[in-house]
Amino acid sequence: MNFLLKINIILIALCFSVFSKVSHANKAFITNEKDNTVSVLDVKKMKVIDTVKVGQRPRGIIISNDGKLVLICASDDDRVEVRDVETMKLKYILPSGPDPELMVLSPDDSVLYIANEDDAMVTVVDMADKMIIDDIPVGVEPEGMGLTNNGKVLVNTSETTNMAHFISTDNLEIFENVLVDQRPRVAMFTPDDSEVWVSAEIGGTVKVINPEDRKVSHTISFEIPGVNEESIQPVGVRHTKDGKFTFVALGPANRVAVIDQKTKEIIKYLLVGQRVWQMHLTPDEKTLISTNGVSNDVSFIDVEKLKVTKSVKVGRFPWGVAITPN
Template sequence: MKKLILTSILTASILNADTIFVSNEKDNTISVIDSVTNKVVKTYEVGQRPRGILLTKDYSKLYICASDDDTVQAMDTKTGEILYNLPSGEDPEQFALHPDGKELYISNENDGIVTVVDTVEKAVISQIEVGLEPEGMAVSPDGSVAINTSETSNFLHWIDTKTKKIIHNTLVDQRPRHIEFSKNGDMIWASSEIGGTIVVVNTKTKESVAKLGFKIPGIFKDLIQPVGIKLTSDGKYAFVALGPANHVAVIDAKTYKVIKYLLVGKRVWQLDFAQNEKKLYTTNGVSGDVSVIDVDSLKVEKTIKVGRYPWGLAVIPSK
C-alpha cells in the first residue's frame, strides 16, 4: 500500500512538472530543469554562444540563437537533437515568433537589420533596416506589429508585419534592451539598460504613459541596469531583471510603483514564469545559476546551478 501511494505521488509530480530550458552562453549548452524538483535533469550541447531561446507553438521544438554560428537552431525538445538550422543573418541575439507560428523575427546586432524567416520554408523572406545594434524583439499578440530595440540609436522601431516596413519610431533612454507586450497588447514595457529606466507605451497612441526609475539601498545607481521583463497575465505585477544590481524589481503594473526588490544571483538577465505563473525563474549570468521566486509570497525560494553564463529561458507547461 505504501509503495502504491509513493508511486502515485511520484507519478503526479512528474505529470505536474513544467520543463524549463536555459541557454548557457559560455558552455554552448542548454540545461533542462524539472520545475517540481528544481533540479537540472538534462544538459544538451548546442551551437556557439546560445542566447535567445523560444518554443514553437506545439512545444515540439526549441529555437536557439546560436550567435557565434550565425544561425538559429531547431532542437527537438524531447531528445535534444538539433533537427536543422534556420538562416538568421549575422549574430542573432534575440527573436520573436509571430502568433501564426510561421514567421520568426530576428535581431541582427552587427548588421543593423531585422531578419524575417519563414520557419516552414526555412527561408529568409525579408530583411528590414533598423537602428544601430538591434537587440530586443517582440511581436504583438494579434500579430500586426513587431517591435525592435536599437541599443545605440535608442529607438523602438515599430514594424508592420504585413508590409515589413517601419511605421513608427519611439525614442527611449540609453541602450534599450527588451520589450514585453501586455497580455491584450494594449501596452508595451521597454527596458533601457544604461538609462536605468522602464518606459510603458500605449500601443494605440504610441505615447508613453509611464516612466520608471529604480533605487536600491546600498547599490550604486550605475549598477541598476534594467533588462528582462515579465508581466503577469492578470495585469497585477511586472517583474524586471536589474542586471549587475543582482535584484529583480517587483512593480505594481497598475500604479507603476515599485513594491519590492528581490535579491537573486549575479547579473540577472532574463525571466520566465512556470507552474501557472506561481513561480518565476531568473537567469543569473555571472553566478551561473537560476533563481526561483514564489510569485504569491514574492520571496526567492531556491537557487539552481546551471552552466556558465545562463542567458535565456523558455518553459513547456505541464499537461
C-alpha cells in the same frame, strides 16, 4: 518478419506517446553563453536533468507556441537551431542572418522574427520553408523583440540607436520610431496589448509606451538603498497574465523588481544571483525563473509569496530562459 516489424513500429510509437505525456511536466531551458550548452531543468523538482551541447554562444531561446520546438540563437554560428522539446535532438537549422540575439515567433508559429545584433536588422524567416523572407533595416545593435497577441505589430529595440521601432508585420515596414533611454534591451507587450514596456540598461529606466499613439506614458526608475545607481541596469521584463505584476531584472544590481502592472509602482525588490538578465514565468504563473549570468545559476521565485525560493547551478554565463507551455 514484416508483420513483426509493424508491431514493433506500433510499439515504439506507443512508447513515445506514453513517454511524451510523462515528460511533459514543465521543463525550463537555459542557454549557457560561455559553455555552448543548454541546461534542461525540471521546474517542479528544481533540478538540472540534462545538459545539451548546442552551437556557439547560445543566447536567445524560445519555445514554439505549440510547445513542440525549442529555438536557440547560436550567435557565433550565425544560425538558429531548432530542437525537439522532448529529446533536445537537433531537427534542423534556420538561417538567421549574422549574430542572432533575440527572437519572437508569430502566434501561429509560421514566421520567426530575429534581431541581428551585429548587422542592424531584423531578419524574418518563414518556418515552413525554412528560408529568409525579408530583412528589415533597424537601428544599430538591435535586440529586444516584442509582438502583439494578433501578431500584427512587432516592436524592436536598438541598443546604440536608443529607439523602439514599431514594425507592421503586414508589409514589414517601420511605421514609427520612439526614442527611449540608453541601451534598450527588451520590449514586452502587456497581456492585453495596451502597453509595451521597454527596458533601458544604461539609462536605468523602463519606458511604458502606448501602442495606439506611440507616446511614452510612464518612465519607471529604480532606487535601491545601498546599491549604486550605475549598477541598476534593467533588462528582462515579464508581465503576469492577470495584470497584477510586472517583473524587471536589474542586471548587476542583482535584483528583480516587482512592479504593480496597473499603477507602475514598485512593490518590492527580490535579491537573486549576480547579473540577472532574462526571466520566464511558468504557465501557471506560480514560478518565475531568472538567469544570473555572473553567479552561474538561476533563481526560482515564488510569484504568490514574492520570495526567492531556490537557486540552482547551471552552466557558465546563463543568458536566456524558456519554459514549456504545457
